[in-house]
Amino acid sequence: MELILLKHALVICLVLLVFFLAWCCEAQFTIGSNETARQLDSVLQDYAYRAFVRPRTGIPYDGMAPTNLSGIEVAVLRLRIGSLRTRGFKGYKEFDIPTGVIVQPYVKRLAFVYQNLGNWSSLYYQQQGFTYLAPVLGLLAYSAANLSATKLPVLDVVASGSPIMINFSNARPMPNEFEAKCVRFDLNGSTEFSDLISGNICSTFRQGHFSIVVNSTAIAPSPSLAPARRGKKHKSSVWKIVVSVIGGFGGLLLLLLLVGYLASHRSKKKFREMQKREDVGEVLQMEQVGNTRLPVAPMTRTQPVIENDYMP
Numbered sequence: 002m003e004l005i006l007l008k009h010a011l012v013i014c015l016v017l018l019v020f021f022l023a024w025c026c027e028a029q030f031t032i033g034s035n036e037t038a039r040q041l042d043s044v045l046q047d048y049a050y051r052a053f054v055r056p057r058t059g060i061p062y063d064g065m066a067p068t069n070l071s072g073i074e075v076a077v078l079r080l081r082i083g084s085l086r087t088r089g090f091k092g093y094k095e096f097d098i099p100t101g102v103i104v105q106p107y108v109k110r111l112a113f114v115y116q117n118l119g120n121w122s123s124l125y126y127q128q129q130g131f132t133y134l135a136p137v138l139g140l141l142a143y144s145a146a147n148l149s150a151t152k153l154p155v156l157d158v159v160a161s162g163s164p165i166m167i168n169f170s171n172a173r174p175m176p177n178e179f180e181a182k183c184v185r186f187d188l189n190g191s192t193e194f195s196d197l198i199s200g201n202i203c204s205t206f207r208q209g210h211f212s213i214v215v216n217s218t219a220i221a222p223s224p225s226l227a228p229a230r231r232g233k234k235h236k237s238s239v240w241k242i243v244v245s246v247i248g249g250f251g252g253l254l255l256l257l258l259l260v261g262y263l264a265s266h267r268s269k270k271k272f273r274e275m276q277k278r279e280d281v282g283e284v285l286q287m288e289q290v291g292n293t294r295l296p297v298a299p300m301t302r303t304q305p306v307i308e309n310d311y312m313p
């Protein structure tokens with residue numbers, strides 16, 4: 002009976018440990034992966050489209066990101082394909098969209114969803130060895146045929162003439178102009194680096210996510226830029242280790258407690274059985290000897306305990 006219980010407890014503990022480890026690994030590996038970034042795109046498309054209340058074509062609207070993603074900015078801009086191709090759109094937030102943009106597959110009207118990931122940038126777009134000088138900005142095109150649609154596929158957009166310009170007006174001052182690079186994250190997860198055009202301006206022929214980065218070692222000596230970010234990174238990895246260790250010990254402790262509880266439960270039960278048997282015997286003894294019954298039973302029971310205590 003108790004053996005079965007013990008087995009069950011062990012299985013439960015193991016399952017809990019496995020779940021904990023899975024949670025740890027997931028937290029460690031899925032954040033910053035392509036998939037979570039694509040899920041974020043999908044959520045932000047949904048929330049950006051909610052800004053379309055009696056929308057007019059060619060006017061950017063600011064949306065609201067979900068509350069658990071506060072710090073992220075979204076906006077949305079609906080354009081007719083013909084107008085986009087012949088006129089482009091200057092000054093959609095940091096983006097200047099040129100003429101000659103080709104969209105596939107064909108839609109009559111499209112919507113450009115703008116994302117500014119703010120303080121979430123390095124969480125969703127991890128770049129080992131690089132420091133962001135600007136937030137990660139996203140520009141993604143979707144069909145504007147149904148403005149209450151969710152989980153829309155991203156349209157394929159290519160600038161066929163001059164490139165799309167991105168003016169990172171809120172970029173941090175560059176410690177060394179030659180070290181800073183434009184970075185572009187493709188939706189397929191690949192990363193491309195290119196040179197800045199001038200000042201804080203990057204150019205691209207495709208949509209995706211963009212920022213300005215600098216080699217972390219290049220800015221390490223600069224006290225104004227490096228410490229906060231590096232400290233944060235350090236803290237988060239320490240945090241992970243602490244959680245893992247606590248979790249591991251917690252699981253072990255739980256296991257030991259359960260084993261201990263079951264063992265004591267078992268011995269108590271045995272003890273009670275013994276007592277019962279002895280009580281029957283003692284009743285007989287009392288009838289025979291009277292008051293002398295007391296010392297007999299406890300002494301035979303305590304002896305092995307004393308031996309255990311002094312002989313490790």
Ligand SMILES: *[C@@H]1O[C@H](CO)[C@@H](O)[C@H](O)[C@H]1NC(C)=O
Pocket residue numbers: 067069070
């Ligand atoms: C935010 O909340 C939604 C549900 O409201 C959830 O699906 C999503 O995963 C959450 N995102 C984050 C980053 O916590």
Ligand SMILES: *[C@@H]1O[C@H](CO)[C@@H](O)[C@H](O)[C@H]1NC(C)=O
Pocket residue numbers: 071072120121124
């Ligand atoms: C970003 O900042 C907002 C407040 O402005 C905060 O609520 C949010 O937790 C921050 N996100 C991260 C990933 O630190």
Ligand SMILES: *[C@@H]1O[C@H](CO)[C@@H](O)[C@H](O)[C@H]1NC(C)=O
Pocket residue numbers: 129130131216217218219
């Ligand atoms: C940063 O610069 C250092 C020294 O120039 C170099 O060793 C390192 O590979 C660079 N890191 C990246 C991510 O390019």
Ligand SMILES: *[C@@H]1O[C@H](CO)[C@@H](O)[C@H](O)[C@H]1NC(C)=O
Pocket residue numbers: 147148149150151
């Ligand atoms: C638009 O999308 C919503 C949500 O997916 C759907 O319920 C609705 O039927 C669609 N409307 C049209 C006209 O396709």
Ligand SMILES: *[C@@H]1O[C@H](CO)[C@@H](O)[C@H](O)[C@H]1NC(C)=O
Pocket residue numbers: 168169170202
């Ligand atoms: C970039 O933006 C800043 C601030 O909005 C502005 O002063 C600057 O002229 C812009 N640069 C270009 C090349 O448009």
Ligand SMILES: *[C@@H]1O[C@H](CO)[C@@H](O)[C@H](O)[C@H]1NC(C)=O
Pocket residue numbers: 187189190191207
């Ligand atoms: C991702 O797409 C880009 C074009 O946007 C292409 O150059 C690159 O090879 C693709 N990478 C992968 C891994 O598919």
Ligand SMILES: *[C@@H]1O[C@H](CO)[C@@H](O)[C@H](O)[C@H]1NC(C)=O
Pocket residue numbers: 033034035189190191
């Ligand atoms: C995203 O996926 C591509 C291939 O599809 C892979 O080359 C790339 O390393 C992945 N990036 C991340 C951050 O997981």
